[in-house]
Amino acid sequence: xxxxxxxxxxxxxxxxxxxxxxxxxxxxxxxxxxxxxxxxxxxxxxxxxxxxxxxxxxxxxxxxxxxxxxxxxxxxxxxxxxxxxxxxxxxxxxxxxxxxxxxxxxxxxxxxxxxxxxxxxxxxxxxxxxxxxxxxxxxxxxxxxxxxxxxxxxxxxxxxxxxxxxxxxxxxxxxxxxxxxxxxxxxxxxxxxxxxxxxxxxxxxxxxxxxxxxxxxxxxxxxxxxxxxxxxxxxxxxxxxxxxxxxxxxxxxxxxxxxxxxxxxxxxxxxxxxxxxxxxxxxxxxxxxxxxxxxxxxxxxxxxxxxxxxxxxxxxxxxxxxxxxxxxxxxxxxxxxxxxxxxxxxxxxxxxxxxxxxxxxxxxxxxxxxxxxxxxxxxxxxxxxxxxxxxxxxxxxxxxxxxxxxxxxxxxxxxxxxxxxxxxxxxxxxxxxxxxxxxxxxxxxxxxxxxxxxxxxxxxxxxxxxxxxxxxx
Amino acid sequence: xxxxxxxxxxxxxxxxxxxxxxxxxxxxxxxxxxxxxxxxxxxxxxxxxxxxxxxxxxxxxxxxxxxxxxxxxxxxxxxxxxxxxxxxxxxxxxxxxxxxxxxxxxxxxxx
Numbered sequence: 001x002x003x004x005x006x007x008x009x010x011x012x013x014x015x016x017x018x019x020x021x022x023x024x025x026x027x028x029x030x031x032x033x034x035x036x037x038x039x040x041x042x043x044x045x046x047x048x049x050x051x052x053x054x055x056x057x058x059x060x061x062x063x064x065x066x067x068x069x070x071x072x073x074x075x076x077x078x079x080x081x082x083x084x085x086x087x088x089x090x091x092x093x094x095x096x097x098x099x100x101x102x103x104x105x106x107x108x109x110x111x112x113x114x115x116x117x118x119x120x121x122x123x124x125x126x127x128x129x130x131x132x133x134x135x136x137x138x139x140x141x142x143x144x145x146x147x148x149x150x151x152x153x154x155x156x157x158x159x160x161x162x163x164x165x166x167x168x169x170x171x172x173x174x175x176x177x178x179x180x181x182x183x184x185x186x187x188x189x190x191x192x193x194x195x196x197x198x199x200x201x202x203x204x205x206x207x208x209x210x211x212x213x214x215x216x217x218x219x220x221x222x223x224x225x226x227x228x229x230x231x232x233x234x235x236x237x238x239x240x241x242x243x244x245x246x247x248x249x250x251x252x253x254x255x256x257x258x259x260x261x262x263x264x265x266x267x268x269x270x271x272x273x274x275x276x277x278x279x280x281x282x283x284x285x286x287x288x289x290x291x292x293x294x295x296x297x298x299x300x301x302x303x304x305x306x307x308x309x310x311x312x313x314x315x316x317x318x319x320x321x322x323x324x325x326x327x328x329x330x331x332x333x334x335x336x337x338x339x340x341x342x343x344x345x346x347x348x349x350x351x352x353x354x355x356x357x358x359x360x361x362x363x364x365x366x367x368x369x370x371x372x373x374x375x376x377x378x379x380x381x382x383x384x385x386x387x388x389x390x391x392x393x394x395x396x397x398x399x400x401x402x403x404x405x406x407x408x409x410x411x412x413x414x415x416x417x418x419x420x421x422x423x424x425x426x427x428x429x430x431x432x433x434x435x436x437x438x439x440x441x442x443x444x445x446x447x448x449x450x451x452x453x454x455x456x457x458x459x460x461x462x463x464x465x466x467x468x469x470x471x472x473x
Numbered sequence: 474x475x476x477x478x479x480x481x482x483x484x485x486x487x488x489x490x491x492x493x494x495x496x497x498x499x500x501x502x503x504x505x506x507x508x509x510x511x512x513x514x515x516x517x518x519x520x521x522x523x524x525x526x527x528x529x530x531x532x533x534x535x536x537x538x539x540x541x542x543x544x545x546x547x548x549x550x551x552x553x554x555x556x557x558x559x560x561x562x563x564x565x566x567x568x569x570x571x572x573x574x575x576x577x578x579x580x581x582x583x584x
Contacts, residue, residue, distance in 0.1 A: 025485070052485075061489070128568070128570070131567065132567050166485070198477065198544070200541060200543070201542075215477065215547065215574065277573060281570075281571065285571075286569075312480075331568070344566065345565070348568025350569070367492060370553060370554050371554075371557055373528070373562035374559075375562040391492065392492075394554060
């Protein structure tokens, strides 16, 4: 069909165009989408400016023919499901709340409140993403910036342990490699791009320098770079030796390559280290992130250098922000004593499930049953699970109470945080028959609060009156 | 061999269709393997292999990658239910399981 014919078809339909809409598929949260929406069929027919992932995100989120709420696989009203969810959560001895990276910050704050009222445990997908980096931020600190600053200033861009070409396709074109900025008027020509990865991925195409270490040797390389940046020799034997072993044999990277990189880092005008799961999910975990953050800090003695984690889900950064400003900690927070306690390794969800601690799970916009360790999934199958999700997943399949909700950014407004902690508003394209996460969580919060107060003020009319008097919701 | 689960474009687009749909299940059950390693084991593209370790096992099909793209002894698979079967739950006090550093045995599954 010609473009003109296409236009005619569009003219006959009940179409609308949403400008400057936001894609919430990945942490890039690109807010320059032009969405063509067929309001009759309730679907997006075109997403101008979207990458391959964004196009799939907009095209595939149509309205499914499914119940809005189910208990044990049977359709119920939303009110019945809210009541069952609230009763289940309040009865639990160790309820956990998990997920939150694919919903709005407005919904996230209600999830924190629910967890507080039920004296539960709240954790987000951060714990299996950049959780180790979160630990490193607390111990080392973070030399940071927005992506706009990177676009306008960075002349040395290093990607470490990530493959943005496939996971964040517009990171190169919109923020860090090819865009022309105030002090980078020639775009890519004004930048040197370095990629550090154990595999040669599709991202290698943009790299001027490709470094391929052996798996699990990131810490050693980062520590060697710190030494080189400071002008230290790596060994007595003119730098060929590294803690008694040959550095190339140990890490797979020749000393000359590291020396060259260290010099480039010191001499650049504005450098940035973007780091991914290749650091946090491998041997070393938070030590790897910490070493990288320390390297960025060291480099500020010579030039301006920043480090940014490349975040995965659309609002995982919002989850960190909301849980932090409500509890004081970014993830892995437990309210069982009535105040927030932070302890990764104990209150993080892989641990609360694998260790058999959790006895009920409220899972919001996340699918741990398809990507958690086997032992954690087995425990999840044995406890009551309450889910809120726009799509059917392995986790919704095993839910005791399942809510089908509207898709954030497509059917709902609200706020999300880009990976550089910049908050961005959502512009919905069309209405969904399903309620959004925020609406459901508010209802659960209200009911959980009533039930929690009844535990404190049990029995009779006087108890009911007290509950009503102190319940502001 | 070392298994590195990660993201891929196909995994990203297929999960939007739905994680219970055939495309996503196919993508997350396809293992990338060094071509030379495959030759040594008598494997060709599409053959089934069993990955196993002390945690569990899973059967996936394999496709070859050029040795310059994927080093000898290294395996890549898009995250999903099959990779979860091999992931240990210990987080060493960090909350994070070793999701990209999984040592597995690989054996050909006879038809």
